Amino acid sequence: MKYIKGFDGLRAISILFVLLTHLGMYTQLPSASFLKTNFNLISGSTGVMIFFTISGFLITLLLLHEKRSFGRIQFASFFARRFLRLLPPLLLFYAGVLLLMHFNYLPERYLAVLLSFFYVYNFVPVSEYVGELGHTWSLAVEEQFYIIWPFILSVFRKIRWVVLFSVLLILICIGVKLLYKAPIYYKDTPYYLFDHFFPNRWFIPACLPIMVGSLTAIALFYKGTYLKKIVDVRFLLLFLLLFFAQLLFDGLSFVIIETLQPIAVSLILLWIYFNQESLIVRFLEFRLFSYVGKISYGLYVYQGLFLRTGPGGDLWIQKFPFNIILVFVTAVLSYHIIELPVLNYKKRFKPVKST
Numbered sequence: 001m002k003y004i005k006g007f008d009g010l011r012a013i014s015i016l017f018v019l020l021t022h023l024g025m026y027t028q029l030p031s032a033s034f035l036k037t038n039f040n041l042i043s044g045s046t047g048v049m050i051f052f053t054i055s056g057f058l059i060t061l062l063l064l065h066e067k068r069s070f071g072r073i074q075f076a077s078f079f080a081r082r083f084l085r086l087l088p089p090l091l092l093f094y095a096g097v098l099l100l101m102h103f104n105y106l107p108e109r110y111l112a113v114l115l116s117f118f119y120v121y122n123f124v125p126v127s128e129y130v131g132e133l134g135h136t137w138s139l140a141v142e143e144q145f146y147i148i149w150p151f152i153l154s155v156f157r158k159i160r161w162v163v164l165f166s167v168l169l170i171l172i173c174i175g176v177k178l179l180y181k182a183p184i185y186y187k188d189t190p191y192y193l194f195d196h197f198f199p200n201r202w203f204i205p206a207c208l209p210i211m212v213g214s215l216t217a218i219a220l221f222y223k224g225t226y227l228k229k230i231v232d233v234r235f236l237l238l239f240l241l242l243f244f245a246q247l248l249f250d251g252l253s254f255v256i257i258e259t260l261q262p263i264a265v266s267l268i269l270l271w272i273y274f275n276q277e278s279l280i281v282r283f284l285e286f287r288l289f290s291y292v293g294k295i296s297y298g299l300y301v302y303q304g305l306f307l308r309t310g311p312g313g314d315l316w317i318q319k320f321p322f323n324i325i326l327v328f329v330t331a332v333l334s335y336h337i338i339e340l341p342v343l344n345y346k347k348r349f350k351p352v353k354s355t
Helices: 007-023 044-070 075-102 110-117 136-155 159-179 208-230 233-243 254-274 279-284 287-294 296-306 322-349
Strands: 184-186 189-191
Touching (some): 007 044, 007 254, 007 279, 007 287, 075 322, 136 159, 159 254, 208 254, 254 279
């Protein structure tokens, strides 16, 4: 697969949404301000949604190309590449968390670290939630997708069954989003999932934007010639309509908004893919912007240690402006000292033709 210009710029926008949210910048806005009233347009959750949609799109496109070129998906190579990409910054992050716990700078919550390390922190009980680890719920959702999706693409030989499975999963996610706030009655006593868990972060329904991105990649892979003919400025207008639907249609439920926004992001991904020399893509490829996108994974991982999932940490490293400075310094050093050398090693696990 070729490098797709513009995607690093989108990652930069996404991580800035996350960082600004966890810095608490939006809480400083006047209560009646436009940005605060429409917080979910520029929130950290929006940033994660964009990351998810891009991830589903790229991973699916990568796997489909591998399946076509080599006759099958080579699971061992795929998982090796994924772990080499994801684990090095995480290991450094966990080492920092464990050291702070060992020296009593953070509460000793080793079960929470264990849940996070094994990519199940999206299922963590509220009682085991740790602010420094809170952001790893999204890494868990992505990893669960990486484990499941290659097998789905391999098991279903006909792509229409993959499409049907994806659509069904999206509909289930929407259904769960409609129901998970409802009480569960036991012996006439109501119980609420949100009192004990974070059900919005469970794989279902959290995988909805990933699956939307995956479906978009399937459409591109199999109907790319047709899409190229119709992807024009109308896609940009449709993106704006869907992404900002809450501004145009008063009273939209949050479930509808959370469904429309990944679709909007998928439309912009297609537009960028087919308009690589456009002014918008050149803006997204601006050197500093693109660089922030390249180190966005490290920024996302390390910000948990310094920003937590919101302001209010007790350590000096979690106080502004030290926290945001340390996030960027750590991410830059990690990218050049750890991640780039590992990425070069990752090339050894490229898929090969069967003999």
